[in-house]
Each structure stands twice: as structure tokens, then as C-alpha cells.
Amino acid sequence: MIIRRPVQQVFSLRFSFSFIDPALITFIAIIGFLGLVVLYSASGQDNVLVFHQFVRLLIGFLLLFIFSNIPISSLRRWTPIFFFASVALLVLVSATGDAGHGAKRWLDFFLFRFQPSELVKITMPMMLALILGAHSLPPSFLRLLSSLIIIAIPVILVAVQPDLGTSLLIAASGFIALILSGISVWIFSVFFLIVLTTVPLAWKYLLYDYQKQRILTLLDPEADPLGAGYHIIQSKIAVGSGGLYGKGWLNGTQSHLDFLPERSTDFIFAVFAEEFGFIGVVLLLILYGLILRRIFQITFNAPDHYSRILAGTLGLGLLLYIFVNIGMVIGIIPVVGAPLPLLSFGGTYIASLMIGFGILMSINSHKKRMA
DSSP states (O other): OTTHHHHHHHHTOOOOGGGSOHHHHHHHHHHHHHHHHHHHHHTTSOHHHHHHHHHHHHHHHHHHHHHHHSOHHHHHHHHHHHHHHHHHHHHHHHHHOEEETTEEEEEEOSSOEEOHHHHHHHHHHHHHHHHHTSSSSSOOHHHHHHHHHHHHHHHHHHHTTTOHHHHHHHHHHHHHHHHHTTOOHHHHHHHHHHHHHHHHHIIIIISOHHHHHHHHHHHOGGGSTTTTTHHHHHHHHHHHHTTTTOSOTTOOHHHHTTOSTTTTTTTHHHHHHHHHHHHHHHHHHHHHHHHHHHHHHHHHTOSSHHHHHHHHHHHHHHHHHHHHHHHHHTTSSOOOOOOOTTTSOOSHHHHHHHHHHHHHHHHHHTHHHHO
16 A cells, blocks of 8 residues: 555656756756767767767667656655665676676666666665655664664665776765764764774775775876876866867867777866866856756755755765866875766766756655655
């Protein structure tokens, strides 16, 4: 009966564009269009690649529309099912996943490939918001312990793929939810000290050699300019050569002469900075800032603990992913393979991102009904 009721509500929905947030959808569409423009240049004017990205964006906007129309109360009831289904997919990846670049991260469904770790970026904050927001805040010790277990399960499953960067981002999203739930400073400080004490053990026993090399390369990329430091060095050259106004669209030398690696995905920000310069980067950051500002407005106006924790976690998580990608490109954090939201080429991450935006719009549009 608990499952049947949300199903009936979903299929009885009368879909309407009135649930779409005009400001948020406008900023999302602008950055998505910019992504297609930059991807055309970064891919060497590959029309097929740009068309694939365009189709993925359309699918993403469709998912956004669907989830914005589902009442957040229905999504809350479905949260355990969503979370444990995503965990089951991570287990399936470990068992039968499609290997690539030395890691199992994908499930091959013949017509398309799917990366379950991207889905967990949505379902885990939903599950944490359900546990933490079930009663008064700050949470009790039991709910805090349950939340740590919920965080640990997907983090471990993603880390063994191996995908250390994504697992750390998932863990960071989990701790954002804990902070938003109002845990006391001393509890957070004690946990932070425990994590610091385990760093030497993690370095010695848990990290692979290539992961250690990425950290060492961050400290001194010029030590191996043609090997481990090549990505960071070429990326910083591209960003710096853009100057104030940039070299102009389709005129970036680092990408068009194949100096810049992964220029359509992880390092697309370097292509953007080289072609549009400092002014273009500032405008892009302003657009991201407008999206985040609207998300935080939705967070502050959310009607209950579940919605507030979930919206805040999705918003701060988006800020974290933007910071990690740009920080990686300009050489202030190690290379972790994180896409730049709405700009980088990809499918699963766009789907999960748009689902998150749809949930945020659902929180905003259904708040009167929930209240």
C-alpha cells in the first residue's frame, strides 16, 4: 500500500509547466547552450558529438520536467526504494560492470551505457534528508550513526571500482547533509580529527600508485612535464593564454593542436577560458552564481526538514562540483575526473543533474501543499 500510493499519484499527475521555475530554467538553458558552443570547438567541430550532447540535454530537460511535477511528498515516500536500487546497481557494476581505463564504472544496456555512481549523488542526499529530517534537529546519536552507514555504503562501493574522486565527492555531499542537519561543532571536530589520523594509513594501504602520483604531481607538476604533469601544465597554459578577452571561438590553439587532453569532458573549462578569456570566465561564474542563488532561495523557503536538507545538499553539492572541476583545471587540486556541470560532454551526469534540478523545482512549487 505504501508503494502503491505514490505510484498512483505519479501516474495520476496532470503534468504542467507551471511547476517549472522560470529563473532557474533560464540560467540552466543558457549554460547548456554555452556547453554546446564550446563542445563544438573542443571536439574539433564534430557535429555528431554535439548532436549527441544536444539529445542528452533534451532528455535531461524532460527528466527535469517530470520530476518537477512529482510532489516532493511522493518522492519522500519513494526515497528508500530509490536509494537501495542505486546501491544495487553499484553492486551490479562491481560484479558485471563494463571496464574502461582500468576501472569498472559502467553498466552496458546495449542501447546506452549508464554510470550508477552519478545516480547516487541524488539518491544518497535524499536518503540522508529522510533520516535526518524525520524528527527534530539536531539529529540524535542513533540517526547520526545511521547516516554515517548510509554514506559509507556507496562511498566504499564506488571507491573499489576504483573511482576515488567520485567517492570523495559523494562522501563530501553526505557530510554537507550532516552539517545542514545541525550537528554540534564538537562532534564534527572529533570526526575530522579521526579522518586526519587515518590519512597516513590510507596513503600506505588504500591508494593506488596512480592516485598517489596525482597528488605528488599537484605539488610539483614540472617534475614530469611530459608524463604525470602533462595534463595540469597544458591546462594551465590554455587558461593563461586566454588573457582578458580570449583568442576567440574556434581559435584555441591548445585544444585544436591536441595539446590539451580530455578537452570535451574534464578539461572543457580550459577550452572555454582560452577562447573566451577572463571576461568569459567571469560571465560563466556569474551564471553559476545565479543558479546557486536561486537554489539557496528555494532552500531557505522549504517547508520542512526533509526538503530543506535535500535542497541545501544539492545546492552545496553543485557548488562543490564546480569548484573541484575548475580547481583541477587550474592546478590547485589533484586531477579527479569530475565533469563541469552543464558544460562537459556526458550522459549519466547530465541526467542526474537535471533530476536534481527537477527535485528542487518540486520543493519550490509544492511547498504550499506540503505546508
